[in-house]
Amino acid sequence: xxxxxxxxxxxxxxMAVTATALLLILVEASRKGRPGLSFTLSMAGLFAASVFAVxxxxxxxxxxxxxxxxxxxxxxxxxxxxxxxxxxxxxxxPYLERQGAHRGEYYILILFATIGMMxxxxxxxxxxxxxxxxxxxxxLYVLAGFFRTKDTSNESALKYFLLGAFATxxxxxxxxxxxxxxxxxxxxxxxxxxPTLSSQWMFMVGVGLLLTAFAFKVAAVPFHMWAPDVYxxxxxxxxxxxxxxxxxxxxxxxxxxxxxxxxxxGSKVNDLxxxxxxxxxxxxxxxxIAQANIKRMLAYSSIAHAGYxxxxxxxxxxxxxxxxxxYLVAYTLMxxxxxxxxxxxxxxxxxxxxxxxxxxxxxxxPFLAALMAIFMFSLAGVPPFxxxxxxxxxxxxxxxxxxxxxxxxxxxxxxVSAYYYLRIVVLMYFRDGKGDVAAQPAIxxxxxxxxxxxxxxxxxxxxxxxxxxVQKLF
Amino acid sequence: xxxxxxxxxxxxxxxxxxxxxxxxxxxxxxxALYLIVNFFCLAGLYLTLHAQFIAIxxxxxxxxxxxVLFVFVIMLLNLGDERKLSDGVSWKKIVAAGxxxxxxxxxxxxxxxxxxxxxxxxxxxxxxxxTVEYIGSQLFTKFLFPxxxxxxxxxxxxxxxxxxxxxxxx
Numbered sequence: 001x002x003x004x005x006x007x008x009x010x011x012x013x014x015m016a017v018t019a020t021a022l023l024l025i026l027v028e029a030s031r032k033g034r035p036g037l038s039f040t041l042s043m044a045g046l047f048a049a050s051v052f053a054v055x056x057x058x059x060x061x062x063x064x065x066x067x068x069x070x071x072x073x074x075x076x077x078x079x080x081x082x083x084x085x086x087x088x089x090x091x092x093x094p095y096l097e098r099q100g101a102h103r104g105e106y107y108i109l110i111l112f113a114t115i116g117m118m119x120x121x122x123x124x125x126x127x128x129x130x131x132x133x134x135x136x137x138x139x140l141y142v143l144a145g146f147f148r149t150k151d152t153s154n155e156s157a158l159k160y161f162l163l164g165a166f167a168t169x170x171x172x173x174x175x176x177x178x179x180x181x182x183x184x185x186x187x188x189x190x191x192x193x194x195p196t197l198s199s200q201w202m203f204m205v206g207v208g209l210l211l212t213a214f215a216f217k218v219a220a221v222p223f224h225m226w227a228p229d230v231y232x233x234x235x236x237x238x239x240x241x242x243x244x245x246x247x248x249x250x251x252x253x254x255x256x257x258x259x260x261x262x263x264x265x266g267s268k269v270n271d272l273x274x275x276x277x278x279x280x281x282x283x284x285x286x287x288x289i290a291q292a293n294i295k296r297m298l299a300y301s302s303i304a305h306a307g308y309x310x311x312x313x314x315x316x317x318x319x320x321x322x323x324x325x326x327y328l329v330a331y332t333l334m335x336x337x338x339x340x341x342x343x344x345x346x347x348x349x350x351x352x353x354x355x356x357x358x359x360x361x362x363x364x365x366p367f368l369a370a371l372m373a374i375f376m377f378s379l380a381g382v383p384p385f386x387x388x389x390x391x392x393x394x395x396x397x398x399x400x401x402x403x404x405x406x407x408x409x410x411x412x413x414x415x416v417s418a419y420y421y422l423r424i425v426v427l428m429y430f431r432d433g434k435g436d437v438a439a440q441p442a443i444x445x446x447x448x449x450x451x452x453x454x455x456x457x458x459x460x461x462x463x464x465x466x467x468x469x470v471q472k473l474f
Numbered sequence: 475x476x477x478x479x480x481x482x483x484x485x486x487x488x489x490x491x492x493x494x495x496x497x498x499x500x501x502x503x504x505x506a507l508y509l510i511v512n513f514f515c516l517a518g519l520y521l522t523l524h525a526q527f528i529a530i531x532x533x534x535x536x537x538x539x540x541x542v543l544f545v546f547v548i549m550l551l552n553l554g555d556e557r558k559l560s561d562g563v564s565w566k567k568i569v570a571a572g573x574x575x576x577x578x579x580x581x582x583x584x585x586x587x588x589x590x591x592x593x594x595x596x597x598x599x600x601x602x603x604x605t606v607e608y609i610g611s612q613l614f615t616k617f618l619f620p621x622x623x624x625x626x627x628x629x630x631x632x633x634x635x636x637x638x639x640x641x642x643x644x
Contacts, residue, residue: 003618018626025633064619105637112630119623131623135630142634157638201584 020045094442156233177206240339280307323393359433
């Protein structure tokens with residue numbers, strides 16, 4: 001047993017982000033009060049890591065004594081996390097400057113959270129899964145409370161921390177029971193012994209506890225109660241990161257465990273996931289209609305989107321996996337974009353966060369209004385945008401797995417969701433009103449939301465680009 | 475009954491008993507003291523499983539360091555009348571108790587009616603695993619990578635603690 005250089009080469013995206021995060025701590029310590037430098041360095045580190053991820057997009061190999069699995073799957077998701085982090089960093093700079101909280105520690109925490117996500121997607125051992133989730137969650141708890149003097153921000157951080165710690169308990173109990181029956185935490189070994197293991201009650205209880213923990217992390221019904229309060233109270237750019245990167249990471253591990261390790265296709269476990277998916281779609285979409293605050297509305301919409309993606313896991317076939325991975329790309333782009341625009345609109349002291357504040361936006365800021373319309377159409381699943389193909393692939397997989405009822409629920413609730421997404425478009429374009437934004441220039445944020453809109457359109461018109469990347473090595 | 479099973483029964487019974495006392499005492503200091511008793515019983519149970527290292531760590535870290543923290547926090551909070559902490563019976567509590575009871579029944583059912591898992595490792599192997607040498611060598615070979623991730627988590631936690639708790643920023 002020894003370490004090879006090859007281990008480090010194949011996990012170079014991870015190493016690049018880790019090195020950047022550690023470097024940033026030193027930079028912060030030696031050059032106080034210059035967060036601009038941290039912004040530039042973190043963007044450079046994230047970009048370098050994305051380049052490494054593209055270079056290493058190849059066959060899977062097990063590295064670091066069976067702890068990590070690096071290859072196309074990990075690197076596909078690494079690219080999703082890294083783009084979520086880069087877009088978040090871009091929208092954060094002007095937002096934090098306006099709110100008077102631009103400090104370098106913000107970027108350090110974002111980078112550490114990204115490392116945690118990358119561990120989750122590349123894990124080959126339950127211990128690495130656990131440590132990745134903890135690293136990510138710990139940074140997000142702090143980021144949610146980043147506005148230290150605001151009560152809502154503190155409430156959000158505390159709620160997230162307490163409930164997150166509770167979910168961690170479920171995760172650990174689950175891992176313990178699985179280790180107790182399987183005698184190992186290695187995912188390959190568990191997958192090999194699955195036929196004998198799945199007949200044991202204790203093992204299945206462990207799987208159930210894992211399911212609970214991940215349902216919490218992706219904010220699926222009935223473990224969704226934390227999401228609206230946390231998303232509303234946290235700084236808007238942090239919400240953007242939580243609802244995309246963190247959710248994508250939770251889904252990455254969800255797919256890894258429930259698709260590739262525990263193959264329960266057609267069993268009661270998948271039925272249970274299907275019920276969770278249906279409940280999330282119905283509840284998220286129905287409650288979102290009643291919201292007046294746009295951050296709360298997007299929070300309930302993210303619960304519904306978790307439901308759409310869960311139907312791909314419930315289906316348990318390869319189309320489901322393709323669908324979820326495609327959906328994660330589309331969802332990340334459209335949600336970072338939507339929250340980015342909410343962040344641009346937001347003024348100091350939580351002003352301009354109501355839906356009514358968007359009335360007549362198209363007259364004052366036609367470009368922002370057009371981008372917001374693109375994100376809303378994509379979230380609703382209207383064809384030329386990537387959001388449509390995400391839903392299409394996920395529902396298709398449900399139909400192929402003889403879960404037509406789930407696809408029907410999905411399509412019906414999508415119709416409901418069109419009401420509240422398109423209401424914003426109607427307010428922006430067909431009503432007269434103030435609809436003004438915070439006055440300061442915000443070039444990085446505009447670059448971020450514009451590029452997400454362009455990518456959404458590109459992946460919507462050429463979905464085969466992503467689908468080929470996902471199916472390359474099947 | 476062998477000596478081992480006698481020791482196990484005594485330790486297990488006192489662990490459950492002290493755990494019940496932790497949640498039923500009104501005085502938080504009493505609860506904390508019973509928690510220490512519980513930790514010592516658990517350390518004893520680990521010893522019966524030949525896990526010497528974990529047993530020592532349990533006493534050093536939990537019964538020692540963490541409990542000192544507990545008692546300090548209880549002192550600093552300076553709770554007045556503990557009676558205020560417990561309010562009357564509400565329907566929420568009844569529903570919660572019902573769910574807990576159902577979960578307990580499920581676990582008991584599983585324990586009684588499921589096939590016992592085949593032994594994953596032999597007794598001699600278990601003895602070897604419990605030693606400090608074995609844990610040390612595993613920690614720096616096979617589990618080196620998770621060990622290093624832990625250091626990242628601690629670094630992130632330090633940054634986070636400073637962000638949230640530093641008195642004056644900038």
